Amino acid sequence: MAEARIIDGKGFAAGLRARIGAAVEQLRTTHALVPGLAVVLVGEDPASAIYVRNKGEQTREAGMHSVTHRLDASTSQDELLRLVNQLNNDPSIHGILVQLPLPGHIDAQAVLSAIDPAKDVDGFHVVNAGRLSVGLPALVPCTPLGCMMLLKDTVKDLRGMHAVVVGRSNIVGKPMAQLLLQADCTVTIAHSRTRDLAGICREADILVAAVGRPEMVKGDWIKEGAVVIDVGINRVPARDPAAAAAGKTRIVGDVCYAEAASVAGAITPVPGGVGPMTIACLLANTVTAACRSAGVPLPAGIGL
Numbered sequence: 565m566a567e568a569r570i571i572d573g574k575g576f577a578a579g580l581r582a583r584i585g586a587a588v589e590q591l592r593t594t595h596a597l598v599p600g601l602a603v604v605l606v607g608e609d610p611a612s613a614i615y616v617r618n619k620g621e622q623t624r625e626a627g628m629h630s631v632t633h634r635l636d637a638s639t640s641q642d643e644l645l646r647l648v649n650q651l652n653n654d655p656s657i658h659g660i661l662v663q664l665p666l667p668g669h670i671d672a673q674a675v676l677s678a679i680d681p682a683k684d685v686d687g688f689h690v691v692n693a694g695r696l697s698v699g700l701p702a703l704v705p706c707t708p709l710g711c712m713m714l715l716k717d718t719v720k721d722l723r724g725m726h727a728v729v730v731g732r733s734n735i736v737g738k739p740m741a742q743l744l745l746q747a748d749c750t751v752t753i754a755h756s757r758t759r760d761l762a763g764i765c766r767e768a769d770i771l772v773a774a775v776g777r778p779e780m781v782k783g784d785w786i787k788e789g790a791v792v793i794d795v796g797i798n799r800v801p802a803r804d805p806a807a808a809a810a811g812k813t814r815i816v817g818d819v820c821y822a823e824a825a826s827v828a829g830a831i832t833p834v835p836g837g838v839g840p841m842t843i844a845c846l847l848a849n850t851v852t853a854a855c856r857s858a859g860v861p862l863p864a865g866i867g868l
């Protein structure tokens with residue numbers, strides 16, 4: 565069997581951002597609407613740093629209004645809730661993202677619940693999770709949304725395919741399963757406690773790995789020709805022992821890429837796969853939120 569086709573998330577995300585940029589320009593000229601995104605960072609988390617660095621640039625590049633609130637790690641939950649409330653009431657802001665994880669003294673669920681569901685561009689509010697699960701218009705979490713766009717671009721007809729999602733988080737696994745179900749896939753949600761995980765994965769026509777364990781999914785867990793979407797972004801020591809000893813790292817997914825690529829029909833690389841789609845979908849969700857709040861039709865080419 566030939567090597568898997570590489571699903572170019574980075575390239576797809578660049579195209580999506582270009583379409584978003586055109587949509588933003590059109591909204592500005594025809595409706596005087598400038599989508600605005602506020603990102604709130606409490607303290608410093610290394611994974612979040614990667615994300616926020618790229619996000620600010622890309623929001624502005626798309627012609628959108630962008631603000632970042634950087635708060636000290638000692639910020640109280642009340643202070644954070646006050647900021648969220650202020651952003652809820654700010655008409656120039658259509659999307660609010662509170663970067664996770666939050667420091668231990670803050671109840672993340674309380675903060676996410678305080679975000680106006682109409683501005684919840686992460687799609688983490690229970691109202692959006694509920695709307696997604698019953699098939700109502702919702703703001704959909706960025707990572708699964710990006711995975712779904714890549715899948716629809718890769719597979720002509722998803723109907724009836726067996727999709728296995730490894731991972732059951734509220735952020736990726738559960739909403740991913742909802743989207744696949746909506747696309748008429750037969751969906752299995754597996755996780756670390758699943759019996760015969762390898763065997764279940766081998767049944768998958770579509771395998772989505774979102775467990776957060778470096779290279780856990782091996783080549784012999786994959787059915788020949790399957791489409792593999794690797795959501796993991798794990799930092800591990802560099803391959804070269806001397807470099808590793810010097811503290812150098814590299815990024816790997818939840819899938820053992822080299823093994824998987826010789827069995828799968830198509831696969832997302834890490835980096836350059838799902839990660840760039842997450843940020844592009846954050847911009848897309850901000851445009852969606854702005855259009856819905858202004859009662860303006862959503863421009864074509866930026867949704868599922």
Ligand SMILES: Nc1nc(=O)c2c([nH]1)NC[C@@H]1CN(c3ccc(C(=O)N[C@@H](CCC(=O)O)C(=O)O)cc3)C=[N+]21
Pocket residue numbers: 611612614615618661662663664665686706797815834835836837838839840841842843
């Ligand atoms: N409320 C909230 N929403 C999030 O969506 C959220 C969050 N909190 N906290 C942190 C994680 C992390 N995250 C990433 C998104 C894209 C890349 C990304 O673009 N990665 C590139 C570059 C990786 C590299 O080379 O460093 C890639 O995979 O190719 C990384 C990380 C979003 N997160």
